[in-house]
Amino acid sequence: RSHSDEEATRRIVTAAVELVSSTGTAISLAEVANSLGIIRQTVYRYFPTSDALMHAVAMASVDAFLDRLSTAVEGIHDPAEAITEGTVFTLDEVTRTPHLGILLSESYPHDHSGALTSAEARAIGMRMIDRFDVDWSAYGYDETSLGELVEFTLRTMLSFFVAPNTDRSPQELRKFLRRWLGGAVAAQQTQSPN
Secondary structure: OOHHHHHHHHHHHHHHHHHHHHHOOOOOHHHHHHHHOOOHHHHHHHOOOHHHHHHHHHHHHHHHHHHHHHHHHOOOOOHHHHHHHHHHHHHHHHHHOHHHHHHHOOOOOOOOOOHHHOHHHHHHHHHHHHOOOOOHHHHOOOHHHHHHHHHHHHHHHHHHHHOOOOOOOHHHHHHHHHHHHHHHHHHHHHOOOO
């Protein structure tokens, strides 16, 4: 791709990120075109569907999200506490930044089935895990079990995307996740090596 194509793509994605952030919802290609003062066909040239554009918006948001996540879990060395806090933080971020939900379940909010276990979602999950202040190997985790932990945590989060938490306060949600998700995380320490 030419430099001008890359520049155009970057401008479209930047405009889309700003629109999603201000509206709090997925957006159409027409809305992005209008905000840039260009015709819709120009946006279609770079992003054939709204989903393709929303996916690009999500990917553009990953690094900033990971930086905020790092701050949220900084200094938490216990794996169960870290996963609990990381999950609570992520669920909260998704309610405020829809494009993060798109990122974690690729076709969010339309069809969640299977998307969260995609290789890309798992790769982002591994990047999340790497940001934690936890010595995973000291708690019995190797690359395989960390991958399974990421998948299990993503599947747990997906359940909250599909059926949002409405009956628990933030403190109750944290306690619930600490008991059940945190309990599963802590159980790895007692497992014998494969």
